[in-house]
Amino acid sequence: MHPGFVLILGILVLLLAVFIFWPRTGLIARWRRTSRYTLRERMEDALKHLYDYEHKRLVSTGESMSGVLGISRDETAELITRLQTLGLIQGKSGGVELTEEGRAYALRVIRVHRLWERYLADTTGVAETDWHREAERMEHQVSSMEAEALAAQMGNPRFDPHGDPIPTAGGDLPSRRGEPLVSLRVGDGARVIHIEDEPTSVYAHLVSEGIAPGLTLRLINSSPEGVRIGSGGKTIQLPHVVAANITVVPLAEEEIPEGSYEPLSAVAPGEEAQVVGISPACRGVQRRRLLDLGIIPGTRIAALMKSAGGDPVAYEIRGATIALRNSQAQWIHVRRDEEKKQ
Numbered sequence: 587m588h589p590g591f592v593l594i595l596g597i598l599v600l601l602l603a604v605f606i607f608w609p610r611t612g613l614i615a616r617w618r619r620t621s622r623y624t625l626r627e628r629m630e631d632a633l634k635h636l637y638d639y640e641h642k643r644l645v646s647t648g649e650s651m652s653g654v655l656g657i658s659r660d661e662t663a664e665l666i667t668r669l670q671t672l673g674l675i676q677g678k679s680g681g682v683e684l685t686e687e688g689r690a691y692a693l694r695v696i697r698v699h700r701l702w703e704r705y706l707a708d709t710t711g712v713a714e715t716d717w718h719r720e721a722e723r724m725e726h727q728v729s730s731m732e733a734e735a736l737a738a739q740m741g742n743p744r745f746d747p748h749g750d751p752i753p754t755a756g757g758d759l760p761s762r763r764g765e766p767l768v769s770l771r772v773g774d775g776a777r778v779i780h781i782e783d784e785p786t787s788v789y790a791h792l793v794s795e796g797i798a799p800g801l802t803l804r805l806i807n808s809s810p811e812g813v814r815i816g817s818g819g820k821t822i823q824l825p826h827v828v829a830a831n832i833t834v835v836p837l838a839e840e841e842i843p844e845g846s847y848e849p850l851s852a853v854a855p856g857e858e859a860q861v862v863g864i865s866p867a868c869r870g871v872q873r874r875r876l877l878d879l880g881i882i883p884g885t886r887i888a889a890l891m892k893s894a895g896g897d898p899v900a901y902e903i904r905g906a907t908i909a910l911r912n913s914q915a916q917w918i919h920v921r922r923d924e925e926k927k928q
Contacts (some may be wrong), residue, residue, distance in 0.1 A: 693759060702750070704740060764833040795822050820848075853887070
């Protein structure tokens with residue numbers, strides 16, 4: 587058999603295997619997801635979709651529901667009929683809408699989703715970009731009783747880690763506040779109160795830039811290419827499509843922290859710096875570990891030495907020698923003495 591033919595055949599077999607067995611997008615993985623997609627889960631996702639459209643003042647149609655849920659038009663028609671029979675939705679000119687009972691049901695699902703995201707953010711080491719997907723899975727599995735126990739355990743939080751309000755057990759939803767980042771005037775200061783976690787690619791961009799609720803910033807420039815913001819001496823350039831996913835509340839000039847800071851990772855061995863704070867993007871177990879090490883505003887930290895590979899770096903913190911990876915040191919905002927920065 588010709589070697590070239592064997593090579594081509596091998597490549598085709600490999601591609602077929604990838605198409606069938608790839609963990610998340612392969613044929614078998616998609617079939618398993620579909621087979622686990624129960625009628626109740628489909629109903630709850632439909633109610634969430636309707637609530638989202640209602641919030642955006644849009645009218646949901648069978649076509650929009652079919653696209654969001656990834657099901658056929660026939661399946662969508664059957665789903666709408668079932669939801670209407672249960673009294674959860676009703677017809678509306680050009681589409682369908684939630685009934686009061688359907689709206690209450692949707693808010694219960696949203697409550698579990700946002701509580702679970704809060705739990706993942708505060709108590710686990712799950713990657714930030716995975717919170718939404720994990721919460722979408724758990725929202726169909728956690729009972730109302732379990733949700734209330736979880737809420738009590740966390741002190742009944744009012745917002746999820748993205749800044750979205752968490753519906754109360756009684757179905758009340760605090761009103762949204764703030765304005766889009768892109769509505770600021772050049773020179774205005776603001777605090778981030780919400781970042782949209784969809785689409786995933788845009789959210790990942792925001793995460794990579796360290797943007798999270800609680801971050802204080804100033805709009806430096808706005809152009810057709812995007813916006814440029816400054817935060818603690820760091821400048822971030824964002825395309826408009828990314829910046830549009832950030833909601834802020836304007837700050838008075840006296841509310842904006844004075845001076846600039848830099849990440850601890852910028853401090854070279856032999857230098858010292860004083861902690862200004864920990865980035866709002868550092869949450870959960872990572873934040874607790876830094877706090878347990880005594881890394882709070884005012885703490886003096888001395889960089890001692892780098893490892894052979896440059897990561898981690900040894901620091902002296904409150905008399906103890908602690909090794910921190912650069913990814914951890916990036917979260918620690920510090921200010922060096924002016925004479926030592928020369």
